[in-house]
Amino acid sequence: MDDALFEYALRMGDTTLVLSHRLSEWTGHGPVLEEELALSNVSLDLLGQARMWLTLAGDIEGRGRDEDKLAYLRDAPQYRNYLLVEQDNGHYGDTMARQFLFDTWHYFLLEKLSASTDERVAAIAAKGLKEVAYHARRSADLIVRLGDGTDDSHARMQAALEGAWRFAGELFHDDAVTRQLAGQGIVPLHAELAPHWENHVRGVIEEATLSLPPVQESRHPAYAGGIAGRHTEALGYLLAEMQFLQRAYPGASW
Amino acid sequence: MAWLERVPDPEIPVVSIVDLGIVRAVHCEDGVCEVTITPTYSGCPAMRAIEDDIVNVLKAHGMTQVRVVTRLAPAWTTDWMSERGREALRNYGIAPPRERAVDISGIVRRADPDVPCPQCGSMRTRLISAFGSTACKALYRCNACGEPFDYFKAH
Secondary structure: OOHHHHHHHHHHHHHHHHHHHHHHOOOOOOOOHHHHHHHHHHHHHHHHHHHHHHHHHHHHHOOOOOHHHHHHOOOHHHOOOOHHHHOOOOOHHHHHHHHHHHHHHHHHHHHHHOOOOOHHHHHHHHHHHHHHHHHHHHHHHHHHHHHOOOHHHHHHHHHHHHHHHOOOHHHHOOOHHHHHHHHOOOOOOHHHHHHHHHHHHHHHHHHOOOOOOOHHHHOOHHHOOHHHOOOOHHHHHHHHHHOHHHHHOOOOOO | OOOHHHOEOOOOOOOEOOOOOOEEEEEEEOOEEEEEEOOOOOOOOOHHHHHHHHHHHHHHOOOOEEEEEEOOOOOOOHHHOOHHHHHHHHHHOEEOOOOOOOOOOOOOOOOOOOOOOOOOOOOOEEEEEOOOOOOOEEEEEEOOOOOEEEEEOOO
16 A cells, blocks of 8 residues: 555545534534634535545555544544644634634645646545635635724734644645655645745735734744644544544444 | 436525536446536535435436446536526526636635626625535625525636
8 A cells, every 4th residue: 555645645634624623613603604604614615525535545545444434433643634723713713813824725735736646636636626715715804804803803813823823834844755745746845835825824914914923933843743643632622522423332324 | 317407406406416517427228327426515415415316316217227426527617507507596596606707716815706686687796705505605695686695606
């Protein structure tokens, strides 16, 4: 089996799955109905993408693990999602700061992955890219509205941005997996995404009258490790809820 | 294909899955059918129901074996929606997707597309919410007749 591609498909699958679950926690708790509908729909798009990535991972592994087994029967140290997406929702500004930083990265990544030399990767990415472009534009819009809003929303948005910022650096981290796959033209080096990401993020942040935190503050090694299975406390609670039914009633189905 | 033209979309029953552009290929021989479909949105919850409906309809017409294959590439686009499908949406009160002249790609924010009101035809409409009752729709309101309405997004 192709170990590197299996790992990478897990990273993409776990990252979209965990963020999808986080966003679904807003269902029934949104600040207004329209925002709740939007986050629920973004969550659904990400869940669909997660299913495709995890199915691909299971196919590559070839040991009979399907999307459900991979989602429900692994513990936190086996999860390969980025730390940013597992962080608690906080208030709406916190959620949108996390979403904006993520969507922007996701967009530039999928744009590259849709030109992958692996047909399966390219197909999933091209499908997701259309959805993610819409997510990214919407979350940028919210950052501007909240940043360039009232004094209170401005202050909260700035604090939210600084809170999410320290987890952004991991998105651009390269290791043996990405280096090997980049050599085969299957994925881009993640470091190469950083200039595009920073450029877009800076433009939106300025329009939102917010201040961009120093880039080096997003690069502290303590705030990385998710893709190697070293997670923050937040993931364990998330999995405890998401996996409860399959853990308590193994094999239960509709 | 004609049989599948009578399979409605589970969430928008006035449009068939053929008119939506979901059915990409049908191959039947000696009672054995293979139908290739493409998902609209990655997380569209209706896809499972659509697969079941395809199997049921073809079996009702005497096909003994039906296989539904999902194809991701090329990705589904609203450009594949038929004129008949667009008309049916409009009559149902959902504004159909604008033509591809509306740029839907890219990350740079832009003005919301101008969408004519499906009730009174006025162009004096505005976006209320980027998402409506399903992932494929946005919510608009008409400033002329005052009606809120769904817009099936160009995708």
